[in-house]
Amino acid sequence: MVPGSVTGVTEDPGQDGVISSQRWEAATLLGHDVAPGDRRRLILRASESFAGASVEIPVLVIRGLTPGPTLCLTAGIHGDELNGVEIVRHVFEHQKPKELSGMLVGIPVVNLHGFRRSSRYLPDRRDLNRYFPGHPAGSSASRIANNVFENVVRSCDSLVDLHTGSFHRSNLPQLRANLDDPRLRDMALSFGTGVVVHSRGAVGTLRRAATDSGIAAVTYEAGEPMRFHGEEIERGVEGLNFLLASLDMTNGKKPNGDAEQRLFFRSRWVRVNDGGIFITNRELGDAVEVGDQLGTVTDPISNERTKIIAPTSGRIIGMAFSQVVIPGFAAFHIGIEGGRLPDVAAQRETPEVEHRPAPVAADLLELDEHLDE
Known part of the structure; x- marks a missing residue:
């Protein structure tokens, strides 16, 4: 079929x-x-x-x-x-x-x-x-x-x-x-x-x-x-x-062609390195820059606190709520702005290349775009 x-x-x-x-x-x-x-x-x-x-x-x-x-x-x-x-x-x-x-x-x-x-x-x-x-x-x-x-x-x-x-x-x-x-x-x-x-x-x-x-x-x-x-x-x-x-299946309203649409050709998950109480004041849609603080993880016994730092600039397109976490927990999904629509004509002539970022040597970064789908 x-x-x-x-x-x-x-x-x-x-x-x-x-x-x-x-x-x-x-x-x-x-x-x-x-x-x-x-x-x-x-x-x-x-x-x-x-x-x-x-x-x-x-x-x-x-x-x-x-x-x-x-x-x-x-x-x-x-x-x-x-x-x-x-x-x-x-x-x-x-x-x-x-x-x-x-x-x-x-x-x-x-x-x-x-x-x-x-x-x-x-x-x-x-x-x-x-x-x-x-x-x-x-x-x-x-x-x-x-x-x-x-x-x-x-x-x-x-x-x-x-x-x-x-x-x-x-x-x-x-x-x-x-x-x-x-x-x-x-x-x-x-x-x-x-x-x-x-x-x-x-x-x-x-x-x-x-x-x-x-x-x-x-x-x-x-x-x-x-x-x-x-x-x-x-x-x-x-x-x-x-x-x-x-799709011409109805005569309904189509989206406004002038409305802004953000395309993210890359995205990265930010994971915590320590277990404890995860707290953040960030919200979905926030723009972040490299080095910005995204949240903290506090050890409930020793009160030692570590900061979660943005390893890349972009926009928060997914995030965890404040909660108790263990090392490796995925806390933020950052969409990386930039790039452009692929050249369709060139695409037909060249092999498909998956748009993945090069590995980054940051503890908090893991490329795991399919975590929640």
């Missing part, structure tokens, strides 16, 4: 045998026909519980009245990341089939095991977003990933995977995409978040697996786990509506 093959578009030859138009017919997804104008709630049986009961993942589908692409929205791959769940629910609640061209497919909670337990992980402590596209005879995580990917995702033309920060961290609203790919760059910029981070995506993530299969995929990150954040949810819904309009 090729991306978008579920769309149910057939060529309509005229009386003289010349193809004059396309018929927009019912599409088949998960064994069910979805006709133009339909709004359906389907079930993907992706796993079993310890008791042998089927784990049924809801899949939402809206098929428009006119031809268009198929866009897939996924959330809850990490069961404790809630903002995306509400974003997908809201988009589907308010989207009318008669105002849609193409088909909208949504999985509000991919990791139902983790969602029920308020856990990032599956019951076996595996991170589902490290196993895509999966394998039907692999581990539990690999089997779930394979089921979701082959039965739903592979049928789509494009995909937005929704996430938040992880483990008491929060992310500035941002799109992550491989900006070397003009198709993905345009898709990310169409979201209108104001912050776009270059990242190919780690092997095993849904975004990377989809992109490698020819499906245009980006990740939206906003907020923190274990809570619903109204402002970030509204921003995510707005971004998806912008994207639907940009």
Whole structure:
């Protein structure tokens, strides 16, 4: 199956045998026909519980009245990341089939095991977003990933995977995409978040697996786990509506072309070297310079205090909340401003080069861009 093959578009030859138009017919997804104008709630049986009961993942589908692409929205791959769940629910609640061209497919909670337990992980402590596209005879995580990917995702033309920060961290609203790919760059910029981070995506993530299969995929990150954040949810819904309009799936409003969008072609995590009480007064979006103090870690017994110093200039696009930490804890994600949009013409003639910074001999620096996706 090729991306978008579920769309149910057939060529309509005229009386003289010349193809004059396309018929927009019912599409088949998960064994069910979805006709133009339909709004359906389907079930993907992706796993079993310890008791042998089927784990049924809801899949939402809206098929428009006119031809268009198929866009897939996924959330809850990490069961404790809630903002995306509400974003997908809201988009589907308010989207009318008669105002849609193409088909909208949504999985509000991919990791139902983790969602029920308020856990990032599956019951076996595996991170589902490290196993895509999966394998039907692999581990539990690999089997779930394979089921979701082959039965739903592979049928789509494009995909937005929704996430938040992880483990008491929060992310500035941002799109992550491989900006070397003009198709993905345009898709990310169409979201209108104001912050776009270059990242190919780690092997095993849904975004990377989809992109490698020819499906245009980006990740939206906003907020923190274990809570619903109204402002970030509204921003995510707005971004998806912008994207639907940009894909010509709706006649809605498109993002303001004059609005500033920051592109970060590099980013770095800053980690602490000492255990203790981590305190910071920094906020998401703060601009920092090399040598700026980002926070402190204080030993609760000896009261010895160490400073966390910015090893690079940039902007804080992700950060941990004040808490107790151990050595190696990732405290700040700094987006490094500068660079430029790749020259697409030159790109076609030269091998792809991943935009990673050279290693820096600073104790607090570790290149780990996929920590929270």
